Amino acid sequence: MLVQQQEMQLSAYSDLYNLIVPKENLLRKINELIDFSFIYDELANKYCSNNGRNAESPIRMFKYLLLKTIYTISDVDVVERSRFDMSFKYFLGMSPEQDVINASSLTKFRKLRLKDADLLNLLIGKTVSIAIEKGIVRSKSIIVDATHTLSRSNPFSAIEVLKERSKLLRKAIYTVDENLKGQLPVKNMDDNLQSEIAYCKELENVIESDPTLSLIPTVKEKLNLLKETVEDTQDNFILSKDMEAKTGHKSADSSFFGYKTHIAMTEERIITAATITSAEKGDGPELPKLLRVSQQNGMEVDTIVGDTAYSGKENLKLASAQNIKIIARLNPSITQGIRKDEDKFDYNKDADRFVCPAGHMAIRKARQGKKNSGENQVDTYYFDVQKCRTCPLRDGCYKPGAKTKTYSVSIKSDLHQEQISFQETDYYKEKSKHRYKIEAKNSELKNVHGYRRASSYGIENMQMQGAIAIFTVNLKRILKLER
Structure with missing residues (x-):
């Protein structure tokens, strides 16, 4: 049974917090920055309101998970440290002498209470609203990119x-x-x-x-x-393979097994939207959702900064319809890559290859035709026929008995003259200098908050991990810019 979140229990020892936890302490500053009651409102319907013994506060349970991410420690250690670390107890809303939970409760909380909750959009939206309210976000640009996270089970056995x-x-x-x-x-x-x-x-x-x-x-x-x-x-170990993770490519010769987190971020380095997919998905197709969610979270967007993966024809059309400028260099393979709605071959800009709907990457490409001959040149991508013959999506894609499977892209150099001209302007060159910021943010997520490897199996758990990690870096950034 869930009761309304209570204030810190009265204790003769509560004044110790004023002596032991300084005003500059990160956890004290987070507590003062944000009212966590929105967690209670979001999760209240996951509890019984009139039956059973009293449940641990969902706000406190969420804060335990937040501490795990801030300090990159295990369930057991976050609980044990909360037993004696006064800054942890203060953050958790506990009296100094109050006992901690059993570490196994965190697993149950993740599985029973956070399951099916749209935690990713909820937490990002909350931090963006705080940043806008405090006047931290002033730019009208979003920087977009994707970062890789290895599956818990791969590439290491x-x-x-x-x-x-x-x-x-x-x-x-x-x-x-x-x-x-x-x-x-x-x-x-x-x-x-x-x-x-x-x-x-x-x-x-x-x-x-x-x-x-x-x-x-x-x-x-x-x-x-x-x-x-x-x-x-x-x-x-018998079923150790993460069934929802896929193989993605960082280059034509290197691959990884896991997930991608697609991120939109302001020039002030506040993440405004994120989507999480399996690793083989292309970056460009996620832009419309990143833009839509950023706008829903209160962002006014007039410029999008990204790499060549985001300069696809559909993205350029979307931006033009909303009078938004795209700071991303054209690549003929991207701008002409999708020939029809049902032919969804994604372009992997890192490997410079197309990936078929089944997730298989082309093994090589060849350019046909001559420059300045009056006819369009064509890039032809060749796929592994052995995989095509047994692919569950082969009907309508692979002709039985064919010795090759190719995907051709027509290169039309005069199709995007407006964007080509825009790439030479001072505005384009100035805005493109901000793209490095998102690389630094990706590095912070991986190296400081454990985002290099998934902490559990499945895309749902990956979304939960991403939600708390992004929530953490946004809070830290807001606190830094508030000074």
Whole structure:
């Protein structure tokens, strides 16, 4: 049963917060910046209002997840740290002597309460409204790009992840005492998953048998991460492949298995919209949604800054209809890539290849025709026929018995003269200088807030992870610009 969120419990020790948690503390500033009651309003219908024992406040549970993202720690460690870290307790709205939740409650909260909630748009919309209200957002431009997130299960196998986690744990131990090297179990040198799991468990037991060592914070955090990985591997190693993740390409020769987060951001570096897709999806087709959501969140947009992936014909038409300028260089493969509505071949600008509706990328391309001959040149993309023969989408796409499958693009150099001329203007050149900002934002998400790898399986969990990570970086940015 859910009761209305209560204020911090009265306690004789509450004044300690004024002494221990300074005004400059990040968590105090976040609490003062935003009223989290919107979380209660969003999730109230996920609880029973008149039956059962009282549930933990959804606002407090959400704040636990926010702390996980801010400090990149495990469920176990965020709960344990909340037991003694006064800034955590203050942020969570707890009295100093109040006890914490069981870490397993966070898993249940994610699965039962956050499932089906449009958390991504809710949290981004909330931070954008705060930024606009405070006058932080002044520009009318959005910068768009996509960032890659590796699946939890790839490109590393389960055994590779376990080996890396156990290595980090050993490194933390040796930092404390190098003499312990000879006292730890002998490393597993096999490529057998069960042998590695057995080694990791043995390593856990040895460390936990030494109370002094296991309670050292740096060792304890790495130990909890290893234990969490072992448990997850035991549950999922047979079905460890993330069924909703796909293979995307960073270049013609390099690929990754996971997801893409498509982002729109202001020149002040406030993210205004995001969509999450599997990795094989093109960047350009996501622009209309990014623009629409940014506008719904209160942004007035007159310019869109991006790379060549966003200069497709449909995007140029959309921008022209709304009198919006697109700062993105034309690429003939993009501008003419879609021949008809049912022929959705996406262009991957990183690999300079088209990807078919089934997610398979062309293996090579060739240009036909001569320049200045009076006829259009054509780029022809060749696909792997072996894959086409067994593809579930082959009907109407691949002719049975054909030895090749190609996709041709006509290059018309005079079709976009207006955009070509615009690319030479001072306004275009000045606005294009802002594109680097979104690369820095992508780097912050990955390197500071754990967005390099998915924390769980499936696109729904990826959206939840993205929502909290983007919410975090937006709050931090607002606090920085508010000074």
